[in-house]
Amino acid sequence: MSLVYVGVTSHAPGMTGRAHLVDNTAERDAFYASLDEQRKDIENSGAKALIVVAAEHFANFFMDNMPAFCIGLGDKHEGPIEDPDWLRIEKTEVPGAPDLAKRIAVEVMQTVDIAYAEEWKFDHGIMVPLHFLTPRYDLPIIPVNINCQGPPLTPLSRAWAFGEALRRACDAVPEKVALIGTGGISHWPATPDSGKINEVWDREFLRRLMSQDKEALLSYSDEETYEQAGQGGFEIRTFIAAAAAAQGQGELQYYTAELPIFAVGCTVAKFSLSA
């Protein structure tokens, strides 16, 4: 098989931008250590490219033409779009993998209708994970987006189907490929409620995710998610797609609701890959 690693991680801008404001530095540093373990896992997988399944925040797509799914075919990407002093990540150029991405996109299209883009600007949704997981920005990145921001949103069942299609496409190429889903679970980002986290909801979602309980994962309605997990909870689509790509059991490596300044329950997990 050519898909050699699948994981999920948080991408909140506070993870870099507000790191210096954290009171609970022990929890922050434990979270960072877990992210570093994830970095090592990706490096040790031998992957030649990393697919980042993201929930971008209006860096590339707007309601004039919002794709349910998009795959980036560019030979390079730039980011972050945010003020570097605010995000505390310098603007940089990140290599793409255009030939590989195109082959993956062609295969995904056999079962899921996608858009593609040869230009892609990274916002915190991709730049924050890369800051921790590929800090030299030297691993080619294939950005992928699921519409988690502009309703009507991509249905959860389609996010699952998309993950399955990504798996099939990765297994059809000879190159070793890693995949990471980035998003938040319950959170109310960019509002006065920033820092609010529904830990009970998060842990139940993660239980369903780690156990590959597809029926339970796809049973959330957007109304229920909004009520219990906020508008940030819509980003569960990226985690669901990652689980569908992996097809194997998950291992929750880190979760804490004790860093509300990061405005999300901080999560690191990986999946075994079923044959």
Next chain:
Amino acid sequence: MSLYQLQKCLYNLNRDDAVKCAYEKDRATLLQDYDLTQEEYLALDTGDIGLLYVLGVNGQILMHFAAFLSVEWFDYLNLMRAGIEKHGPVRNGVYAMTGGGQSFTTEGVI
């Protein structure tokens, strides 16, 4: 439809350095390209974070705009709270305030 135009302006500004430059140097010319109400125009022209929030600008778009204006994080949160106090609840979209204005972090609480 007007909120769409308001957000489109901010979307373009957030991702395009040339639009950022236009906002700083010739705001009136930039804003005339968008079909805005007087209230929306005023909010954009003055960088009124609280009013933009109440008008329903998506939080992700607004957060990036606030960063562009060099608004510090806790000031950003307080500007949104002040906007609600002055103008009433968020009128549109999914980024409504649900916590009654309280802080959910220990940091930044005076």
